[in-house]
Amino acid sequence: MTHKLQPGITTACFLLIGLLTVAHAVTLEVKNGNNTCIKAELSANFTIKYNTSTNGTATVQVTLPDSAVVGNESSCVGSGDSQKLQASFGAGHSLSLVFAKDGKLYRVSNLSLSYNLSDNNTFPNASGSGVVTQNTNTSGILAQLNTTYRCNSNSPFSLGGSGVTVILSKVHMEAYMTSANMSTNESICSADLPVTTTVATTTVAPTTLPPSPTPPSKPDTGTYNITTGNATCLLAKMGLQLNVTYDSKSQNKTVQGIVNMQPNKTSYSGSCENDTAILLLKEELTNLSFTFKLNATTKKYHLSAVNVSARWPDMKAPFSTSNSSLMEMPGTLGHSYMCSPEQTVSVVDTFSLNTFQVQVQPFGVQNNKFGSAEECPMQKDNMLVPIIVGACLAGLVLIVLVAYLIGRKRSRAGYQTI
Numbered sequence: 001m002t003h004k005l006q007p008g009i010t011t012a013c014f015l016l017i018g019l020l021t022v023a024h025a026v027t028l029e030v031k032n033g034n035n036t037c038i039k040a041e042l043s044a045n046f047t048i049k050y051n052t053s054t055n056g057t058a059t060v061q062v063t064l065p066d067s068a069v070v071g072n073e074s075s076c077v078g079s080g081d082s083q084k085l086q087a088s089f090g091a092g093h094s095l096s097l098v099f100a101k102d103g104k105l106y107r108v109s110n111l112s113l114s115y116n117l118s119d120n121n122t123f124p125n126a127s128g129s130g131v132v133t134q135n136t137n138t139s140g141i142l143a144q145l146n147t148t149y150r151c152n153s154n155s156p157f158s159l160g161g162s163g164v165t166v167i168l169s170k171v172h173m174e175a176y177m178t179s180a181n182m183s184t185n186e187s188i189c190s191a192d193l194p195v196t197t198t199v200a201t202t203t204v205a206p207t208t209l210p211p212s213p214t215p216p217s218k219p220d221t222g223t224y225n226i227t228t229g230n231a232t233c234l235l236a237k238m239g240l241q242l243n244v245t246y247d248s249k250s251q252n253k254t255v256q257g258i259v260n261m262q263p264n265k266t267s268y269s270g271s272c273e274n275d276t277a278i279l280l281l282k283e284e285l286t287n288l289s290f291t292f293k294l295n296a297t298t299k300k301y302h303l304s305a306v307n308v309s310a311r312w313p314d315m316k317a318p319f320s321t322s323n324s325s326l327m328e329m330p331g332t333l334g335h336s337y338m339c340s341p342e343q344t345v346s347v348v349d350t351f352s353l354n355t356f357q358v359q360v361q362p363f364g365v366q367n368n369k370f371g372s373a374e375e376c377p378m379q380k381d382n383m384l385v386p387i388i389v390g391a392c393l394a395g396l397v398l399i400v401l402v403a404y405l406i407g408r409k410r411s412r413a414g415y416q417t418i
C-alpha cells in the first residue's frame with residue numbers, strides 16, 4: 001500500500017508510528033465474490049461496564065485482537081445501498097460498522113459493539129448473560145466516495161449511554177470500493193489536522209452561518225505569524241472566503257455555502273520544519289489548514305495541501321475534505337508570494353477557497369519581515385496597465401517639455417530681433 005507523506009508533520013509522525021506498530025492494527029476485507037467492497041485497517045479498544053452478581057458493577061478493557069476475522073454479517077449489498085463490516089473475535093464478540101452512501105460521501109451510519117456476557121473469562125461474575133449490543137448512529141465518520149478515510153488519532157465513541165466506549169485509532173479504510181486497492185486519495189479526519197505550537201488564541205463567540213443567497217462582501221485580511229523559538233518562521237496575510245458544497249438542512253438540497261473567515265474570530269497555530277510549514281486556522285465551526293512544501297534542490301516552495309472541516313448548523317452532516325497534490329502559491333526561498341487580486345484555489349469539486357490580498361512566506365523569513373515579493377502572474381498582467389499608462393504619461397511630458405523648450409527658444413529669438 002502506498003501512503004502519501006502529506007499533509008502535515010503530525011500525520012507523517014503518526015504514519016511513522018503506525019508503520020512501526022503495524023502489528024496492532026487489524027486488517028479486514030469484505031468481499032462479494034471476487035470484488036472487494038470494504039477494506040479496513042484499524043486498532044480498537046473497548047471499555048465495557050457491566051453488572052456483577054455481587055450487586056455491583058465492573059469495568060473491563062478489551063482490545064480488538066489480531067485474530068479478529070470478518071464476521072458473517074458482513075455484506076457488500078445491504079438494504080438501501082448499505083455495506084457492513086463485522087469484525088468478530090473471541091467468544092461471540094463483534095465490532096460492526098454499517099456504511100451508508102450519501103451523494104458524494106460515505107459515512108458510518110451505525111457503529112456497534114456486541115459482547116457476550118456469558119464469556120466468563122472476559123466478564124467475570126457477570127449477572128447478565130448472552131450477547132448484548134450497543135450502538136451509536138452519530139459516529140461522525142465520513143469521507144468522500146473513492147477516497148480512503150484516514151484517522152490516526154484516538155477517536156472515542158460512546159455507545160448506548162450505558163458505559164460502553166469504543167476507541168478507534170490508526171484507522172485507514174474505504175467502503176464502496178471500485179477497485180481492489182484502497183484509494184491513494186484520502187479524507188482525513190479533523191482530529192488528525194495538525195495542532196502544534198499555538199501562537200494566538202482569541203475567545204470565539206458561537207456563530208451561526210446560514211448559507212448566503214448572495215456572496216458576502218470581501219473577507220477581512222488576517223495576519224498570521226508562526227514562530228519557532230522567538231523567530232518568525234511563517235508569515236501570512238490574507239483574506240479567505242470558503243466555498244463549500246453541502247447538503248442543507250434548511251433548504252433540503254445541495255447548496256453552495258460562501259462564508260468568509262473572520263480574522264478577529266480566528267485562532268491559529270502552525271509549525272515549521274525544514275521542508276514543510278503548516279498554518280492551521282480555527283474558527284468556531286471551521287478548521288482550515290495549509291501545508292507548504294519546500295524543494296530544497298530547486299529552492300522553490302508552494303502550497304501543497306489544504307484540509308478543511310466544517311460543521312455548520314445548516315449542514316446535514318459535517319463536511320471534511322482535503323487535497324494533498326496542489327500546486328498553488330509558488331515562490332522562491334527567501335521571497336514572499338504576493339497576490340492582491342481575488343484568486344480561487346480549487347481544492348476538490350465540493351470545496352474551493354477564494355483568496356484576497358495574499359502575501360505569504362512559509363520559509364526563510366528573516367527578521368520577522370516578508371522578503372521581497374514575487375507577484376502572481378495575474379497581478380503582473382494587471383501591472384501592465386499602469387506601466388503602459390505611466391510610459392504614455394512620461395512620453396507626453398517629454399513631448400510637452402520639448403515643445404516648451406522649442407517655443408521658449410523661438411520667443412527668445414523673437415525678442416532678440418526687436
Ligand SMILES: *[C@@H]1O[C@H](CO)[C@@H](O)[C@H](O)[C@H]1NC(C)=O
Pocket residue numbers: 033034
Ligand atoms: C474469481 O477469481 C478467480 C481467479 O482469478 C476465477 O477463477 C473465478 O472465476 C472468479 N470468480 C468470479 C465469481 O468472478
Ligand SMILES: *[C@@H]1O[C@H](CO)[C@@H](O)[C@H](O)[C@H]1NC(C)=O
Pocket residue numbers: 049050051128162
Ligand atoms: C445494571 O443494573 C441496573 C439496576 O439493577 C440496571 O438499571 C442497569 O441497566 C444494569 N446495567 C447493565 C449494563 O445491564
Ligand SMILES: *[C@@H]1O[C@H](CO)[C@@H](O)[C@H](O)[C@H]1NC(C)=O
Pocket residue numbers: 054055
Ligand atoms: C442490591 O442493591 C439493592 C439496592 O441498592 C438492595 O436493595 C439489595 O438488597 C442488594 N442486594 C444484595 C444481594 O446485596
Ligand SMILES: *[C@@H]1O[C@H](CO)[C@@H](O)[C@H](O)[C@H]1NC(C)=O
Pocket residue numbers: 091092093116117118119120130131
Ligand atoms: C457466549 O459465550 C458462551 C460461553 O463462552 C458460549 O457458550 C456461547 O456460545 C457464546 N455465544 C455466542 C453467540 O457465541
Ligand SMILES: *[C@@H]1O[C@H](CO)[C@@H](O)[C@H](O)[C@H]1NC(C)=O
Pocket residue numbers: 103104145146178
Ligand atoms: C467513483 O469511482 C467510480 C469508478 O471509477 C465512478 O464511477 C464514480 O463516479 C466515482 N464517484 C465519485 C463520487 O467520484
Ligand SMILES: *[C@@H]1O[C@H](CO)[C@@H](O)[C@H](O)[C@H]1NC(C)=O
Pocket residue numbers: 096098110111112133135137
Ligand atoms: C446497528 O447495528 C446493530 C448491530 O448490527 C443492530 O443491532 C442495531 O439494530 C443497528 N441499529 C440501527 C439503528 O440500525
Ligand SMILES: *[C@@H]1O[C@H](CO)[C@@H](O)[C@H](O)[C@H]1NC(C)=O
Pocket residue numbers: 229230231
Ligand atoms: C532569541 O532566542 C535566542 C536563542 O534561543 C536567544 O539567544 C536570544 O537572546 C533571543 N532573542 C530575544 C530577543 O529574545
Ligand SMILES: *[C@@H]1O[C@H](CO)[C@@H](O)[C@H](O)[C@H]1NC(C)=O
Pocket residue numbers: 215243256258349352354
Ligand atoms: C462556488 O463554487 C461553485 C462550484 O465550484 C461555483 O460555481 C461558484 O461560482 C463558486 N462561488 C463563488 C462565490 O466563488
Ligand SMILES: *[C@@H]1O[C@H](CO)[C@@H](O)[C@H](O)[C@H]1NC(C)=O
Pocket residue numbers: 252
Ligand atoms: C427532502 O427532499 C427529499 C427528496 O428531494 C424528500 O424526499 C424529503 O421528503 C424532503 N424532506 C423534507 C424534510 O422536506
Ligand SMILES: *[C@@H]1O[C@H](CO)[C@@H](O)[C@H](O)[C@H]1NC(C)=O
Pocket residue numbers: 220262264265
Ligand atoms: C470582527 O470584525 C468585523 C468586521 O470588521 C466587525 O464587524 C466585528 O464587530 C468584529 N468582531 C469582534 C468580536 O471584534
Ligand SMILES: *[C@@H]1O[C@H](CO)[C@@H](O)[C@H](O)[C@H]1NC(C)=O
Pocket residue numbers: 295296297298
Ligand atoms: C525538487 O525539484 C526537482 C526538479 O523539479 C525534482 O526533480 C525533485 O524531485 C524535487 N524534489 C522533491 C523532494 O520534491
Ligand SMILES: *[C@@H]1O[C@H](CO)[C@@H](O)[C@H](O)[C@H]1NC(C)=O
Pocket residue numbers: 185323324325326327346347348349
Ligand atoms: C487535487 O488537486 C489537483 C490539482 O489541482 C487536482 O488535479 C485533483 O483533481 C484534485 N483532487 C481531487 C480529489 O479533487
